[in-house]
Amino acid sequence: MELICPAGTPAAFREALEAGADAVYCGFRDETNARNFPGLNFSREELRQSIALARRKNVQTFVALNTFMRAGDEALWYSAADDAVALGADALILADFGLMAYVAERYPQQRLHVSVQASASNPDAIRFLVETFNAKRVVLPRVLTVQDIARLTSQIDCEVEIFVFGGLCVMAEGRCSLSSYATGKSPNMNGVCSPASHVRYREEGGSLVSELGAYTINRFGSGEASGYPTLCKGRFDVAGAEGYTFEDPVSLDVIDEIDALRAAGVSALKIEGRQRGRAYVAEVVSVLKKALGATSAERAPLVSRLRTLSEGQRTTSGAYDKRWR
Amino acid sequence: MKKKRAALSLGPIYYLWDGPKWRDFYFRIADEADVEHVTLGETVCSKRQHFSEPHAAEVIERLEAGGKQVTLSTLAMVTLERECRHVRDLIRDSDHKVEANDLSALGLLKGQRHSIGPLVNVYNAATARALAARGAQNICLPPELPAGSIRQMLYAMPDFSFELFAFGRMPLAISARCAHARSKGLTKDNCQFVCGEHPDGLPLRTLDRQSFLVLNGVQTMSNSCAVLLDDLAPLVDAGLARVRLSPQDCDMVRVAEIYRAVLDQRVDGSAALSDLFRIYPDIPFSNGFLHQREGAAWVARGRSAALTLG
Numbered sequence: 224m225e226l227i228c229p230a231g232t233p234a235a236f237r238e239a240l241e242a243g244a245d246a247v248y249c250g251f252r253d254e255t256n257a258r259n260f261p262g263l264n265f266s267r268e269e270l271r272q273s274i275a276l277a278r279r280k281n282v283q284t285f286v287a288l289n290t291f292m293r294a295g296d297e298a299l300w301y302s303a304a305d306d307a308v309a310l311g312a313d314a315l316i317l318a319d320f321g322l323m324a325y326v327a328e329r330y331p332q333q334r335l336h337v338s339v340q341a342s343a344s345n346p347d348a349i350r351f352l353v354e355t356f357n358a359k360r361v362v363l364p365r366v367l368t369v370q371d372i373a374r375l376t377s378q379i380d381c382e383v384e385i386f387v388f389g390g391l392c393v394m395a396e397g398r399c400s401l402s403s404y405a406t407g408k409s410p411n412m413n414g415v416c417s418p419a420s421h422v423r424y425r426e427e428g429g430s431l432v433s434e435l436g437a438y439t440i441n442r443f444g445s446g447e448a449s450g451y452p453t454l455c456k457g458r459f460d461v462a463g464a465e466g467y468t469f470e471d472p473v474s475l476d477v478i479d480e481i482d483a484l485r486a487a488g489v490s491a492l493k494i495e496g497r498q499r500g501r502a503y504v505a506e507v508v509s510v511l512k513k514a515l516g517a518t519s520a521e522r523a524p525l526v527s528r529l530r531t532l533s534e535g536q537r538t539t540s541g542a543y544d545k546r547w548r
Numbered sequence: 549m550k551k552k553r554a555a556l557s558l559g560p561i562y563y564l565w566d567g568p569k570w571r572d573f574y575f576r577i578a579d580e581a582d583v584e585h586v587t588l589g590e591t592v593c594s595k596r597q598h599f600s601e602p603h604a605a606e607v608i609e610r611l612e613a614g615g616k617q618v619t620l621s622t623l624a625m626v627t628l629e630r631e632c633r634h635v636r637d638l639i640r641d642s643d644h645k646v647e648a649n650d651l652s653a654l655g656l657l658k659g660q661r662h663s664i665g666p667l668v669n670v671y672n673a674a675t676a677r678a679l680a681a682r683g684a685q686n687i688c689l690p691p692e693l694p695a696g697s698i699r700q701m702l703y704a705m706p707d708f709s710f711e712l713f714a715f716g717r718m719p720l721a722i723s724a725r726c727a728h729a730r731s732k733g734l735t736k737d738n739c740q741f742v743c744g745e746h747p748d749g750l751p752l753r754t755l756d757r758q759s760f761l762v763l764n765g766v767q768t769m770s771n772s773c774a775v776l777l778d779d780l781a782p783l784v785d786a787g788l789a790r791v792r793l794s795p796q797d798c799d800m801v802r803v804a805e806i807y808r809a810v811l812d813q814r815v816d817g818s819a820a821l822s823d824l825f826r827i828y829p830d831i832p833f834s835n836g837f838l839h840q841r842e843g844a845a846w847v848a849r850g851r852s853a854a855l856t857l858g
Contacts, residue, residue, distance in 0.1 A: 291671035294693075294700035321674025341669075343651050345626045347635070351655025355678075366627055366724035374629065394721040394768070395625060397669060400692045401720050401761075404770055404843035407836070409692060411669065432756075436842055439754040455721075460753040461731040461763065468752055468763070469727050542724040548736035 224484070225491040226515060227285065227384060228508045231263040231498055236273045238505035243512035246283035248316060249273070249497065255303040256287045257318075257340060258497040259414030267306055274311050283313035289338035290414045291319045301325055308333050316362070317341075318397055318411075323356040337361040339386065340397030340411065346378040353381050360384055362493065364395050365475070368545045369483050376488030383488065388507060388529065389495025391475040391541050393455040401454045405436040417453045424449075433457075476538035478514055478526050507532055554784045554811055556804055557585035557711060559666075559688070559794040560621040560647075562719060563764055564596050564744040571603040573795070578607075578614035581801045582808045585790065586611050587647050587663070589621040589638075592722070593765045594631045595739065608644070619645045622653040624667045625722050625766070647688075658682045666690050666713050666792070667722075671697065673704035686711055688792050691718040691774060694840040695783070702787040709789040714776040715803060715824075716794025717749060718834075718843065720761070721768040728763040736766065748797035759832065760844075770843060772834035775824060777810050778817035778849050779838055798828040817849070 228244035230236035239247045250256025252264040265273065274284045286307040292300040300322050307315055308330050315333060317323050318340035326335055339362040343349050352358040360382035363372065376383050394401070396410075403409030406421040423434045431443045433452035440452035450456070455469040475495070477484070484492065492515075494507055507529065514525045530538060541547055558577060561570065577586060588607070590597045608618050620642055622635050632652060639646055639656045647663040648654045654668065663686040670676050670687050679687065688711035689698060702710060726736035728743045728750055743750070749762030749769055759771045773796065780791060791811065793803055806823050809815040815823075824833070836845030 291669055292674065294672040294697035294704075297672055297674055319669070319671065319675060320678045321672050321676075324674060324678040341651070342625075345632050345650075345652050347632060347653075347655050348626070348651030351651055351658075354655070355682075366625065371627055393725065394723045398624075398667065399721040400690075400718070400837075400843060401768065403692055403837070404718075404720050404761075407840065407842040407845075411671065412692065437844075438758060438760055439756040442755050458755060459760070460755060460757065461750060464731070465755060468731060469723070469725070469768075545737070546735065548725050 224481075224489060224515065226508065226512055227491050227493040229389075229494055229497040229499065229504060230273075231258060231260075232501065233265065233269045233273055235497075235499070235501040235504045237276065238501040239508050240277060240280050240282055242505045242508035244282055244508055246285055246313065246491070247273075247277060248285040248287055248493075250287040250289075251303050251306075253299065253303070254290055254293075254412075254414045255300050257289045257338075257410050257414045258287075259290070260419075260498055263498060267310065270307070270312075271310050278311075284311075285314045285316050285336060286312040287316040287338065288322060289316050289318040289340045291411045292321055293412065297321065304330075314360070320356075323352075323358070327356040331357065334359050336384070338397070339364055342395050342397045344395070346375055349375070349379045349381050353379070360490065362386070364397075365392055366395050366542050369480055369487055369543050370545075372484070372489060373487035382490035384491035384493050385484065385489055386475060386495055387477045387484070387492045388511065389474060389499075391470070391473065391539065393470040399455075405438050405454060417451070422452055470539075471537065473537045473539045474533045475541050476529060476533060477540045477543050478511065478522070478529055480540065480543060481514060481522070482519060503532065552784050552787065554780070554788055555584040555790045556582065556807055556811070557587065557688075557790045557792045558583045558800070558804070559713070559716070559792045560587050560589055560591045561795045562592050562717075562767060562769065563747050563749065563797070564593075564599060564741065565747050566744060567599050567603050569747070570600045571607055573800070574607040575610055576801060578610040578616065581804045583793070583804050584617060585619065586616045587619040587621050587665070591621045591624050591649055591665070591667075592767045593726075593743075594623055594628070594634060595736075596741070596743075596765070597634070599744075617645075619647050619663055621647045621665060622649050624649045624665075624719075625724075626650050626652050627724065648684075654679070654682070661685050664688065667719060673701045676701055676705060676708065676710075680705070680708060685709060686790065688713060688790070692837050692843065695779065695838050696840065698783060698788070698838075699786055702783070706787055710787070711790035711792050712776065712780075712783065712788055713774060713794060714780065714791045715807065716774060716796055717762060717769040717771070718774050718837075719767055719769055720843075723766050723768070726766045727768065728765050731763060770834065772832040772844050773828060774835065774837075775821070775833040776835050776838060777820050779835060780811060781813070784811065796828060802827050
C-alpha cells in the first residue's frame with residue numbers, strides 16, 4: 224500500500240520525501256483547495272521545484288483542487304488545473320464535477336483522483352465517476368467500515384485510498400455546511416472549516432469559553448485542557464444534557480488495522496494534516512512507513528509512538544469500526 | 549414581455565413521521581395545496597423506510613388525482629448493500645421521475661429524465677451542464693449557494709429548470725454516526741427510532757442556551773427556518789423555474805398559499821413574513837446564505853427589518 228503524505232509548505236514537502244512518502248499531496252495558495260489557511264500552500268514556482276525534487280526521489284506529487292468552483296469564477300480553478308498539469312502533477316485530486324469534466328476532456332492522459340469531498344461511498348457512485356470522468360482512484364469518505372470497504376473494492380475497477388491518521392470529519396466530507404451556517408465560510412466554497420478568523424476565546428467566571436462566530440462551542444473549567452472550537456467537536460446542550468453531541472475532540476488512527484485494510488484491497492493510506500508543521504509530518508510519515516513494513520508484533524511500539532502525536536492524545540477508529548455509528 | 553412564473557414544489561419530508569401522519573399530510577397536500585410538484589420518499593435514513601412505504605401507493609395516487617407532478621426521492625447517503633439495492637430497484641422499477649440525492653443515483657439515472665436534489669453539490673454551471681448532459685432536467689440548488697452563484701447559473705443556462713430551497717430548516721450535514729440516537733445513549737444500529745419522537749427535529753443548543761441546530765437522525769439541520777421572500781422576484785425574473793418548500797411540522801398548505809401569493813405579487817414580503825411567523829412560531833428565520841453571510845443570519849429589507857428585530 225502506498226503512503227500518501229500531506230505538505231502545507233515546501234519545507235514539509237521535503238520532510239515527507241525524506242521520511243519515506245510514496246506520494247505527497249499539496250495545494251495552491253488560494254481557495255482552490257480545502258486547506259486554504261493563511262501561510263499555507265504552494266506558489267506555482269514552489270510546486271515546480273517540489274515536483275522536481277520528488278521526481279529525483281521517485282516520489283509522486285498529487286495536487287488537491289478539491290473545493291467547488293464558485294459560479295462565475297471558474298477560471299481560477301481551470302487555470303489551477305492547467306498549471307498543475309503543466310508542472311507535472313502525477314494526479315489531480317478533484318471534488319467538483321464541472322472541474323472533473325474539464326480535466327477529463329482537456330487532459331485525458333492526466334490521472335484524476337476523486338477527493339474525499341466528492342463523497343463517493345458505494346460501487347455505483349464510483350462507477351459513475353470512472354465512466355464519466357475516467358477517475359483512476361477514489362478517496363473514500365469516512366463513513367464506511369473496513370468490511371464495507373472490502374465489499375466495495377471487489378466491485379469496482381478503480382483504486383481506493385483511505386484516511387488512516389490525523390483529523391477526523393464526523394460528517395460525510397463535502398456534504399457539511401455547519402461551518403458556513405455559523406461563519407459564512409465553508410470547506411466546499413472557501414476551503415476552510417471553523418476558520419480561525421471567526422474564533423474567539425473569553426474568560427467567564429474562571430472558565431474559558433470558545434466561540435465560533437456568534438456561537439459558544441465549548442466551555443472549559445479550570446484544569447480542563449482546552450481545544451480549538453471545531454464545530455462538530457463542540458460541547459452542546461440537547462434536551463438539558465450537556466456533552467459532545469457529535470464527537471469528542473479526538474483524531475483518527477487506524478494503524479492497528481493495517482493488515483485488514485490491505486486485505487480489504489485498499490491501494491493507498493492517507494495522512495491528514497497539510498496544516499501541520501514539518502516536524503509533525505516528518506515524525507508521522509516515518510513512523511507510519513515503518514509500521515507498513517513491520518509485522519503486527521513489531522507494530523505495537525510504533526502505534527503507541529503515534530498516539531503521542533495525536534491531537535489531544537486521544538484517538539478513534541471512527542466509522543471504520545461499526546460500533547462508532 | 550410576459551412576466552415569468554415560477555412553479556411551487558414541495559420537497560421530501562426529512563423527518564421521521566409515523567405512517568398515518570405521513571399519509572394524512574400528503575392527502576391534505578393533494579387536496580388543498582397549490583403546489584405543482586411534490587417530491588417524496590425517505591431521504592435521510594434507510595432504517596426508516598418501512599414507516600412510509602406502506603402508504604406510498606395511495607399517497608401518490610391521491611397527489612396525482614390532485615394534479616401534482618410526483619417525483620421520488622433517493623437516499624442522501626448510500627453505504628450498505630441493502631441501500632445500494634434499494635436505489636437500483638427504485639430507479640429501475642419506478643414509473644415516476646426520480647430525484648437523485650447521492651452519486652450512485654446520478655450514475656444509475658444516466659439517459660433517463662431525472663431531477664437532482666439539494667444534497668448533491670452543484671455549485672456552478674459547468675457541473676449543472678455535465679449533469680444535464682446525462683439527463684437531469686431540474687436541479688434544486690444546495691441551500692449554501694449565494695445569490696451571485698445562482699444568478700450566474702441562471703444566466704449560463706437560460707432554458708434549464710433550476711429550483712431554489714426557499715422555505716424550511718436547512719439540511720446542513722449528514723453522518724455515518726447518528727447523533728440523535730447518541731443523544732439518547734443509543735447507537736445507529738439499535739436506535740429504536742428515537743428520531744420519530746421529534747417530528748420537527750431535536751433542538752441542539754449551545755452551552756449558553758443559544759438556539760443553533762436540530763438533530764434529525766443522521767442529519768443535522770439548522771434551527772432557523774430558511775425563508776426567502778423578497779429575494780425571489782429578481783431570481784424568477786432571471787429565470788428561476790421552481791421554488792421549493794421543505795416540509796416542517798406546521799401548516800404547509802398555508803405556507804404554500806403565502807409563497808404563491810408572494811410569487812404572484814399579490815402580497816409583499818413583509819406581510820408574508822408576519823403570516824409565516826404565525827404559522828411556524830418561535831422559530832427564527834434566516835436567509836444569510838443567499839446574501840453571502842453566515843447561514844443563520846437574517847438580512848432584512850425595508851419593513852421586514854422592523855418586524856424581525858421587534
